[in-house]
Amino acid sequence: MLLPKKGLSKEELFKLLDEIAANDVDWSSGRVFGYVFDPGREPIEVAEKALLKFYHKSGLDFTVFPSLLKMENDIVDFAIRHLNGDENAAGTFTSGGTESIILAVKAARDYARKKRKIKNPEMIVPETAHAAFHKAAHYLDVKLVQTPVNPTTMKADVKAIEKAITKNTILIVGSAPCYSHGVIDPIEEMSEIARKHGILFHTDACMGGFLLPLFRELGVDVPPFDFSLPGVTSISMDLHKYAYAPKGASVVLYRTRELRKYQYFACSRWTGYTMINTTIQSTKSGGPLAAAWATLNFIGKEGYLEFAKRKLEAVQKVVNFIENHPDLELITKPEMTLIAFTSSTVNIFNIIDEMNHMGWYIQPALKYGKSREHVHLSINYSNVFKIDEFLDDLSQAIERAKMSPSGTLLKKVKPLLAVVKTIGLKGDTLFKLMKIAGLEGGKLPDRFAPINEVLNELPPQLREELLIEFTNMTFR
Numbered sequence: 001m002l003l004p005k006k007g008l009s010k011e012e013l014f015k016l017l018d019e020i021a022a023n024d025v026d027w028s029s030g031r032v033f034g035y036v037f038d039p040g041r042e043p044i045e046v047a048e049k050a051l052l053k054f055y056h057k058s059g060l061d062f063t064v065f066p067s068l069l070k071m072e073n074d075i076v077d078f079a080i081r082h083l084n085g086d087e088n089a090a091g092t093f094t095s096g097g098t099e100s101i102i103l104a105v106k107a108a109r110d111y112a113r114k115k116r117k118i119k120n121p122e123m124i125v126p127e128t129a130h131a132a133f134h135k136a137a138h139y140l141d142v143k144l145v146q147t148p149v150n151p152t153t154m155k156a157d158v159k160a161i162e163k164a165i166t167k168n169t170i171l172i173v174g175s176a177p178c179y180s181h182g183v184i185d186p187i188e189e190m191s192e193i194a195r196k197h198g199i200l201f202h203t204d205a206c207m208g209g210f211l212l213p214l215f216r217e218l219g220v221d222v223p224p225f226d227f228s229l230p231g232v233t234s235i236s237m238d239l240h241k242y243a244y245a246p247k248g249a250s251v252v253l254y255r256t257r258e259l260r261k262y263q264y265f266a267c268s269r270w271t272g273y274t275m276i277n278t279t280i281q282s283t284k285s286g287g288p289l290a291a292a293w294a295t296l297n298f299i300g301k302e303g304y305l306e307f308a309k310r311k312l313e314a315v316q317k318v319v320n321f322i323e324n325h326p327d328l329e330l331i332t333k334p335e336m337t338l339i340a341f342t343s344s345t346v347n348i349f350n351i352i353d354e355m356n357h358m359g360w361y362i363q364p365a366l367k368y369g370k371s372r373e374h375v376h377l378s379i380n381y382s383n384v385f386k387i388d389e390f391l392d393d394l395s396q397a398i399e400r401a402k403m404s405p406s407g408t409l410l411k412k413v414k415p416l417l418a419v420v421k422t423i424g425l426k427g428d429t430l431f432k433l434m435k436i437a438g439l440e441g442g443k444l445p446d447r448f449a450p451i452n453e454v455l456n457e458l459p460p461q462l463r464e465e466l467l468i469e470f471t472n473m474t475f476r
């Protein structure tokens, strides 16, 4: 792009933006089962108004915009109460689950450096824990020790965790629930082991932190996962998921203020302003914080309970459908609103493509560890109004998927993959692979099923290399 010599008119500009957006999924259609958490028009209008009102205020310095300090303290105070913390607990508003997790790992690393003189930190993370922990390990140079899960329940294997503890273990992680299968790890047992060994324990409640206490109020049997357990020392809870705040909203909480200190960063060794950052970002908009504050207060307890009730009903409907469908099977019984299902008779990647062509978005997940390749559904409030239509279309998509070809691309690229598996991605192999797959020039394919079938057969490290190469070619 070149800058236009003379700026565009507003009309031209917004027409262009509409054209640019023409191929995006319609996030407000209720037909998207992932990425989007949509509470409906009115709460969104309120959030947008609050977002714009505070968008230009900077969170870089809380002494200049005390409104941002006040709203952050309100949100953190609410979150601590929601998750059974006491007056010693503390927290931070962050831009999302990944930032909350990176900060919790940084706090654990720096705490262990200071208090336990640990130089080569390790953290124990079950196979089902979110990829953000791998990213944190990568960024912060912490060794990630992965432990298996029970192949039936998909919950963390407690014995394997205890066995993996070394003198360098700084943190053990559990999910409430994990993203992929929607089940809650045995947090009580896991955090007790951590406490016995003097190790910190993080509950990743990015998905469930807000919703699970509401489910409990509705009579669902939710096991303890929060600060009510003495071994839990930090928790991540996203607000841009089931609290329906617009994107850029999460909190990371600590059992004590003392522990939170290790998350902070201050710098006064340069020639500019003295910097004290509570988060990874330095300059940051006050908009997402204000929007989250407004959303929580606009929807309120009764509103959220009503949303939660409707989601419970919708999940039950989808689970019944899958359990009674001859071609589908649940990977495990979900405990919240995240569902993983697969098939032994139909290519699930074809089912996903068929659904996408019918205007739905459902998400593929490749096989890994104890988990088979599957379809992931995150059920949110806007989906509940479309569930019957969704299930009708899913029935049709399954029948169409049975007629679609399977394995053709995989057969074509097998000789090249054999080379890649032995000598790695060298020379123009990637280019050749992309050409065969119809991906040259960074263009996106019409059908993703053949690509997913190929990725599914590759070892994770090769998948990662391919994804990085492809993305590196796709972005300018």
Ligand SMILES: Cc1ncc(COP(=O)(O)O)c(C=O)c1O
Binding pocket: 095, 096, 097, 098, 099, 130, 132, 175, 177, 178, 179, 204, 205, 206, 207, 238
């Ligand atoms: C359990 C869990 N943890 C962490 C994350 C990462 O959150 P974000 O995408 O907001 O960075 C997610 C995202 O789906 C999640 O489900």
